[in-house]
Amino acid sequence: MKPVKNVCLVIAALFCFQLMQAQTIVGSKHDFSTQAWNTSVGQQICIVCHTPHNASTTVTDAPLWNHASTASTFTLYSSSTLNSTMSQPDASSKLCLSCHDGTVALENFGTTTNGTHFITSVYNLGSGLNNDHPVSFTYDAALATTDGGLKNPTTTASGLGGTISQNMLFGGKMQCASCHDVHNSAGQPKLLLKSNAASALCLTCHAK
Numbered sequence: 212m213k214p215v216k217n218v219c220l221v222i223a224a225l226f227c228f229q230l231m232q233a234q235t236i237v238g239s240k241h242d243f244s245t246q247a248w249n250t251s252v253g254q255q256i257c258i259v260c261h262t263p264h265n266a267s268t269t270v271t272d273a274p275l276w277n278h279a280s281t282a283s284t285f286t287l288y289s290s291s292t293l294n295s296t297m298s299q300p301d302a303s304s305k306l307c308l309s310c311h312d313g314t315v316a317l318e319n320f321g322t323t324t325n326g327t328h329f330i331t332s333v334y335n336l337g338s339g340l341n342n343d344h345p346v347s348f349t350y351d352a353a354l355a356t357t358d359g360g361l362k363n364p365t366t367t368a369s370g371l372g373g374t375i376s377q378n379m380l381f382g383g384k385m386q387c388a389s390c391h392d393v394h395n396s397a398g399q400p401k402l403l404l405k406s407n408a409a410s411a412l413c414l415t416c417h418a419k
């Protein structure tokens with residue numbers, strides 16, 4: 212084999228190895244380990260959101276939560292074609308909004324309550340959820356039938372190994388995490404749960 216061909220093979224192998232590597236939170240927008248405001252021991256990654264002990268039980272269904280929670284009342288999405296009934300964001304969506312509504316400081320985790328760094332720009336959704344995709348409502352077969360333009364979540368494949376219900380809903384509900392992976396496991400832009408190329412994410416649920 213010619214040397215140049217060998218070099219090409221090595222590069223191809225390295226590229227394959229890169230593709231096989233699972234993506235993680237490390238280096239993503241949710242890796243706060245290099246932020247000056249993260250003064251935890253060794254500037255840990257998980258601690259900003261989780262703690263193994265003395266976790267907050269303020270929000271129902273919160274996974275060992277360590278971050279201060281929002282106290283905002285949100286303006287909800289409405290439209291004349293919406294079939295679901297909206298209510299205040301709950302469970303993990305409320306956890307997302309505990310940074311993304313811009314009212315709680317990023318470093319208000321653990322025992323810190325006087326932080327000064329807030330989320331800004333397009334990352335700040337504010338307390339007006341009336342211009343955001345609805346969350347925190349039940350998406351079931353009955354809704355799909357009523358709506359007519361939604362796929363049945365209990366029988367439709369998500370493209371992630373199981374059905375929409377299994378892979379994208381939480382206790383049968385749509386949440387921010389139905390479209391986003393907070394830990395960046397999928398390695399998609401904008402922390403999306405799956406690729407939205409040619410609107411693949413949207414078309415998982417919407418029959419359009």
Ligand code: HEC
Pocket residue numbers: 236241242256257258259260261274303306307388392393394
């Ligand atoms: C920016 C906040 C944030 C950071 C940082 C974070 N998580 Fe999470 N984590 C969440 C939220 C929100 C949920 C609930 C939503 C969900 O399950 O997708 C969650 C859920 C979980 C769960 C339960 C559900 C599951 O996916 O198994 C585990 C376990 C977990 N996180 C572990 C970790 C570990 C370990 C780290 C550090 C390497 C970490 N998280 C960093 C926000 C965070």
Ligand code: HEC
Pocket residue numbers: 240241259260278303304306307308309310311317330331334387388391392393400401402
């Ligand atoms: C501890 C605070 C915190 C929590 C909790 C949190 N985020 Fe974030 N998130 C941030 C910050 C800070 C950024 C980066 C903002 C910036 O760069 O200005 C960010 C960025 C993002 C981005 C943009 C990613 C990109 O690459 O452009 C998305 C999407 C996102 N978060 C969704 C979520 C979702 C969904 C949840 C809940 C499941 C969540 N976040 C929970 C603080 C948080």
Ligand code: HEC
Pocket residue numbers: 304307308311333334335336343344345346386387388389390391401403407412
């Ligand atoms: C129906 C799917 C869906 C739901 C539900 C959803 N998002 Fe997103 N989100 C997206 C998509 C798609 C993008 C990327 C848009 C783009 O690239 O312009 C995005 C972008 C973002 C961004 C980055 C802002 C930007 O303009 O770059 C943040 C932050 C974010 N979402 C947070 C949230 C939070 C918090 C929730 C829950 C309150 C949520 N999302 C619910 C699909 C969703």
Ligand code: HEC
Pocket residue numbers: 289290291292293294295296344345350354358361375379385389390412413414415416417
């Ligand atoms: C995990 C499933 C799921 C994904 C992914 C999803 N949606 Fe939805 N979407 C729903 C459900 C369920 C509703 C509520 C429909 C209702 O109650 O009428 C909804 C509501 C909407 C509405 C409001 C409908 C109305 O009548 O006012 C629009 C528009 C919409 N989605 C667009 C999108 C777009 C664009 C994307 C991709 C960025 C997307 N959705 C991704 C499930 C999903």
